[in-house]
Amino acid sequence: MSKYSKLIRDNIPDLLDKNNLSYQVKILNHDQYKQGLKWKLIEEAGEVFTTDNKEDLIEEIADVYEVIEAILEANNITSDYVNLVKEKKAKLKGKFRKKLQLLNLINSEEKKDLNLSIKELETIDKAEVFLQKKVLPQANILDKDSQLLKTHFYDFNRIDSSFLRLKIDTKWQGLAMSNLGFYSWQIMIAKYSGAFAFLQTQHQSAIAFLNSSDNEILKEKYLTQIGKENYFYGVGFSHLRRKEKPLVSATVREKGYELNGFIPWITGYDIFSHFIIGATLPDGQELYGIIPFQNQNSYLELSQPLQLCAMTSTNTVTGKLNNYLLRKEDIVTIKPRNNIHLKDQENILHHGFFPLGCTFASLRIIEENLVKLDYQEIKETYFELKNQVENLQEKMLTAMVDKNVSFAEKLKLRVEAINLAHKSAIASIITSKGTANIDSHPANRVYREALVYSVSGQTLPLLKDSCYSLIKDN
Structure with missing residues (x-):
């Protein structure tokens, strides 16, 4: 038995009788009736929204008119009064003939932060078109197929290189996107594929970190290479959040720092070319450097991709560092003790x-x-x-x-x-x-x-x- 719970036109029971269909109806009280009309208006408006054919559109608009007239009558409102209010609003605020779309409402106190640039808005819209057409139809496959995810990720960059350079300076061909724009982007992209959203945010986090470095030579070396020969970057420093004994330690050496320890989480194996490693110095300071994302004999041993309950295609691995030499030229930055916890709070x-x-x-x-x-x-x-x-x-x-x-x-x-x-x-x-x-x-x-x-x-x-x-x- 099909279940229906909606307001119907007065003659529907007669039509059901003529077609020998069994049914159940009840008569609503006045308050239920008024609420039912509101839901009916939402239903009919939805039909208008999803209809493209002109003849069908006319029919759905007629249904909307019918419901609105019933709402007016049920609430003892005359159409003349509604028209009067309509004209007053038109004089004050105008009609809908100029095809204007409001993109942002900018508060004078927050003007700098809320003013998304046209470039930011165009970038978000352009990316969403790709996600709708290419990613969403294959989202379930992308969740498990790392090669397909990698292909789509690289295609994403080829369509518009700014997609994967959102937070870096224009000096490095970045978009220098505002925080408001960036978080609007993250909401948008997570609508279509968790795997795709998670993979790209690892890269966005890495390049934002590189962008904040004082090492201009390092920035020139890596930020200018994004996308070229598939140069993308991940992060491997979430373990610094742990309060117990540091998982990765750094010891000063003549040519840089010797790294030893276990990295429990690095995303993007065989997709990213490098990742930013985090290590703890003897005095508790946090060392960040960039290293190639590949097995390096016994110095860096990477596991097979972990089988995750979701987003397994992002190729998350663990790593073991054995006397790995991080050279001075590959140091991104050194931060004070507990810096990661302060940033987490911020x-x-x-x-x-x-x-x-x-x-x-x-x-x-x-x-x-x-x-x-x-x-x-x-x-x-x-x-x-x-x-x-x-x-x-x-x-x-x-x-x-x-x-x-x-x-x-x-x-x-x-x-x-x-x-x-x-x-x-x-x-x-x-x-x-x-x-x-x-x-x-x-x-x-x-x-x-x-x-x-x-x-x-x-x-x-x-x-x-x-x-x-x-x-x-x-």
Whole structure:
């Protein structure tokens, strides 16, 4: 038995009778009727949105008119009064004839931070076209096929080299993208493929690190080579977050530093050419250098790619350093003790934009399921989650440019983003029904991506607040 829970036109029962169809209806009270009309308007507006054929469009617009007239009557509002208000608004704000699209609303106090350049906006739009056409249709395959992911990653660079140079200076052919633009980019890219988003952000992190170095010779050597002969870079310094005995130590030698220890996480094997290694000096300072991403006899031994629950195609490996000599010319920077923890606190929202993108990916699946099932409960779920993620996105982006937002407030937003990604992924699974249990189903992949984003760039405060949010009363 099919389930319907929506407002219908008055003559539908008669038509069902004539076709010998069994059905159930109920008469709504007035408040239920008014609410039902609002949902009906959303339904009909959705039909207008998805219709391209002119004749079909006319029919759907007629349905919208019919619902609006019913809403006016149910609320004792006359069409004359609505037209009067419409004309007043038109005089004050104009109509919709000039085809204008608002790209940014710039606050005078935050003008410098909020003013995305046309180049930034064009770059994001251009990248999204590639992701829609090339990445999304193969997202499930890309999650496991490293060669296909590598091909798409290199193609991405060939289409526009600025895609993989977002945060570096124009001196090095970079886009010098603002923080607001960069995090908007990260949300956008995570909508299409977690593997692709994760791979590219490793490279973006590495080149941003190189860009901040005082070693101009090193910058000339590596930043000018991005993309040439497939020169891309990864990072291998997450272990510096660990409080226990350093996993990688650095000892001063005549020609540089001798590195020894275990690297638990390096992404991009056979995709990136180099990676930035992090090591701890005897006095606790943090040493960062760049080394080739390849096995080097016994000096650097890399494992086979790890089998991850999601994004396994990004080729994450472990590494073992045995008396590896990091030469002086390959030192990116030396930072004070605990610098990584201070940066984590400063950038607590950084990894929070990926779960937002993951939520939007789940919404895409829920919306597709809504077309198939057309249940009122799915509609309510979809629009409630959509409202939540859009509001959270606005809060998080605002927090990136508002210096008055505290660490505690940003941490709370990060936890909200993680929880919303999980909630939306679960909704995408439930509304996909049994097919979501198929390994290649998009809802399955998005759910696994939400798991990854829960622990990406995890810090102790994030771990504690994430755990607390699971048990506290809502």
